[in-house]
Each structure stands twice: as C-alpha cells, then as structure tokens.
Amino acid sequence: GENVEQHPSTLSVQEGDSAVIKCTYSDSASNYFPWYKQELGKGPQLIIDIRSNVGEKKDQRIAVTLNKTAKHFSLHITETQPEDSAVYFCAASMSGGSYIPTFGRGTSLIVHP
C-alpha cells in the first residue's frame, strides 16, 4: 500500500518568515495530494491540493509543488502569521482501486509573533 513520509514533525518560525513542509510517497499511481490544516480541538480542513497533471499550485500565501519523478511534494507558506500555527497533514490518494487517502504523520507549525 501507499506510504507517506512527512518532515519535519515540528517547525518553529518567526512571524513573517517562510515555512516549508515536505512529504514523500511510495506509490507512483497516486495522483491527488491534499494538504490539511488542523487547529487545536478542530477537524482537519483542506487548505490546498494538487493533482499529478500539474507541478505547482498557488493560493495567496500558500503554494504546493509536486515532483512526480522523485515522488515528493511540498507545502510552502510565505509571510507566516501567528494564525498559521496549527498541525499540517499531507496526504496521497489515487483514482479508483485503493482510493482511501494515506496521511502523513503531521507537522506542528509554530509561528512566533
């Protein structure tokens, strides 16, 4: 089955800095890569996703890049703000077959004011 590795487990940055979280996946058939943000005491919420037919996607301060050859994808947050502090999960899934998303272990992002 699919295996998703996520690094780092904890990331501490100063407000205004950039943050990068990286994930690798094992199954080359995976073609959908969402990122979820989970605030304390809440359920995960999708913040951005990317499909295997594109290499990069951007939404304001958040961007995701995908390297299919290397089987890794990354989340980039620029100009971080204290409200970006949360746990971020990457995931990988595929159309059809074993279609349940596989989650990474999560990254706790702390943005210091």
Add this chain to the structure above:
Amino acid sequence: DAMVIQNPRYQVTQFGKPVTLSCSQTLNHNVMYWYQQKSSQAPKLLFHYYDKDFNNEADTPDNFQSRRPNTSFCFLDIRSPGLGDAAMYLCATSRGAGSYEQYFGPGTRLTVT
C-alpha cells in the same frame, strides 16, 4: 454553515459501557469515513461507507461498529470501550472515491473513565 456535524462534541463514558457517536452531513456526499485520532498522531481510518457499501480496515477492532441508515447520517458504535479507546473521533465525507477532497467534522472527544 456546518456541512459535517458531529454530536456530541464531548462524550464521557465508563469502561465497558457502550457509546454511540453520530455524524450527519448536508453535502449529499456518497462516501462517509470514521477516523480515530490520538494526541499528536495522524487520523487513523477505522472504516468507510461508499453509499451503502461498508468497508472495514483490516486492523479495526471488532469492538468498533458502524451504521449508515441513510445518505445523511452515519454512526460509530463502540460496544465495550476500553481506556485505550479514548481519542478524538473524526467523521469525514467526500463526493466520491479516488481523488476527491475530504470534508471533516469538528470531531467528538471521547473520554473513558
């Protein structure tokens, strides 16, 4: 407007006393999922429904059961909760199988005394 609703938000039960958690959705999605999430860990899939078709994860204990009486509602039954079952339980939905966004509810925090 809440799209995936979980009740109750907090549940305290005694060791061995059956408990039911509920989830409802206003999205009319075909797939509903139940996850167990323990502190500082990724959500762990227990089972999911694709319409009425039930899919159990191989490592989900028999102590956990689920019902989906209609498209909108799904229930998680824990027949004899143990101390190790204390966790956040997350319900999620998606429009279909494969590469679709998951919508998570706020979760139910279960405490076992």
